[in-house]
Amino acid sequence: MSIAITGASGQLGHLIVEGLLRRIPAEWILACVRRPDASGWFEERGVSVRPCDYDQPDALEQAFAGVSRLLLISSSHQDDTVRLRQHAHVIEAAKKAKVGHLLYTSFAYADNGSVPLAHLHLATEQAILASGIPYTFLRNALYTDIVGALGLPGAIAQGELVVRAGDWTFNTVIRPDLAEAAAAVLANSEAHLNRSYELTASRTWTFEDLADALAEIAGKPITLRRDPEVQSWIYGFLSRIDTSSVSGDLERLLGRPTASLLESIQPMVSRERG
Numbered sequence: 001m002s003i004a005i006t007g008a009s010g011q012l013g014h015l016i017v018e019g020l021l022r023r024i025p026a027e028w029i030l031a032c033v034r035r036p037d038a039s040g041w042f043e044e045r046g047v048s049v050r051p052c053d054y055d056q057p058d059a060l061e062q063a064f065a066g067v068s069r070l071l072l073i074s075s076s077h078q079d080d081t082v083r084l085r086q087h088a089h090v091i092e093a094a095k096k097a098k099v100g101h102l103l104y105t106s107f108a109y110a111d112n113g114s115v116p117l118a119h120l121h122l123a124t125e126q127a128i129l130a131s132g133i134p135y136t137f138l139r140n141a142l143y144t145d146i147v148g149a150l151g152l153p154g155a156i157a158q159g160e161l162v163v164r165a166g167d168w169t170f171n172t173v174i175r176p177d178l179a180e181a182a183a184a185v186l187a188n189s190e191a192h193l194n195r196s197y198e199l200t201a202s203r204t205w206t207f208e209d210l211a212d213a214l215a216e217i218a219g220k221p222i223t224l225r226r227d228p229e230v231q232s233w234i235y236g237f238l239s240r241i242d243t244s245s246v247s248g249d250l251e252r253l254l255g256r257p258t259a260s261l262l263e264s265i266q267p268m269v270s271r272e273r274g
């Protein structure tokens with residue numbers, strides 16, 4: 001048995017490898033990374049490392065040789081045209097290497113989105129379907145990290161959270177929950193063949209909830225002010241993706257509810273406040 005993870009050196013990748021180490025022998029895990037010279041963390045844990053650069057298509061087939069299950073963690077490149085080409089390289093190599101099951105970190109409710117990012121994930125899913133390789137799509141919702149764009153330290157300092165007026169609800173998730181679910185699926189992937197999961201929070205949150213959570217963390221009242229004039233790129237992006245649909249898929253895979261908003265933002269706020 002060989003379970004390979006691309007992008008293993010990233011934040012999600014590390015957490016997935018940790019989750020796998022709690023479930024299966026380290027010898028079964030293969031960390032596929034762009035820079036194998038910086039892979040001490042994996043070696044210390046008995047996890048083998050292979051070079052895997054999405055921009056080096058000729059070397060990818062070798063990286064996936066003998067792999068039964070492969071998780072493609074979507075590329076972090078800024079240009080979605082480049083990302084699509086990179087994903088195509090991985091899919092082609094997986095097919096040539098006769099990988100038995102290809103899993104992919106897609107985007108939740110991508111069909112309801114109108115940003116290039118949503119099209120990229122749908123196009124990658126289509127390419128995987130066209131390859132004929134048995135698949136699982138782990139459609140990850142937006143990371144709760146987006147709250148970082150809302151000026152939380154300033155809100156705490158001033159006792160006021162200012163947000164764009166509108167009817168906003170959020171189905172965001174944290175990496176540790178997504179990673180735990182991905183590890184559970186990878187470790188028992190026959191049960192998830194040719195399935196697609198919408199990995200959202202168990203329940204949505206609103207800006208009122210965010211102000212309440214901040215108040216609890218700060219130990220002082222935080223009022224919410226809705227301002228139609230607030231300028232930030234984030235609102236344009238959020239309005240063109242589906243941040244409000246909720247599925248029970250992640251909760252079912254975890255066997256528990258997803259992290260609460262308070263639990264999710266506490267470490268981020270502490271980090272930002274120094």
Ligand SMILES: NC(=O)c1ccc[n+]([C@@H]2O[C@H](COP(=O)([O-])OP(=O)(O)OC[C@H]3O[C@@H](n4cnc5c(N)ncnc54)[C@H](OP(=O)(O)O)[C@@H]3O)[C@@H](O)[C@H]2O)c1
Nearest residue numbers: 007009010011012013034053054055074075076141142143
């Ligand atoms: N759902 C969301 O809200 C959300 C938000 C942000 C990102 N994402 C997506 O989720 C993915 C995982 O998230 P994350 O937090 O783990 O991101 P991350 O920490 O930035 O990790 C990205 C990983 O992709 C690898 N990578 C980038 N270009 C590559 C290439 N050409 N060949 C091979 N590997 C390459 C990086 O390798 P190096 O270590 O060598 O750089 C790294 O391991 C991201 O890549 C992105 O596609 C989702």
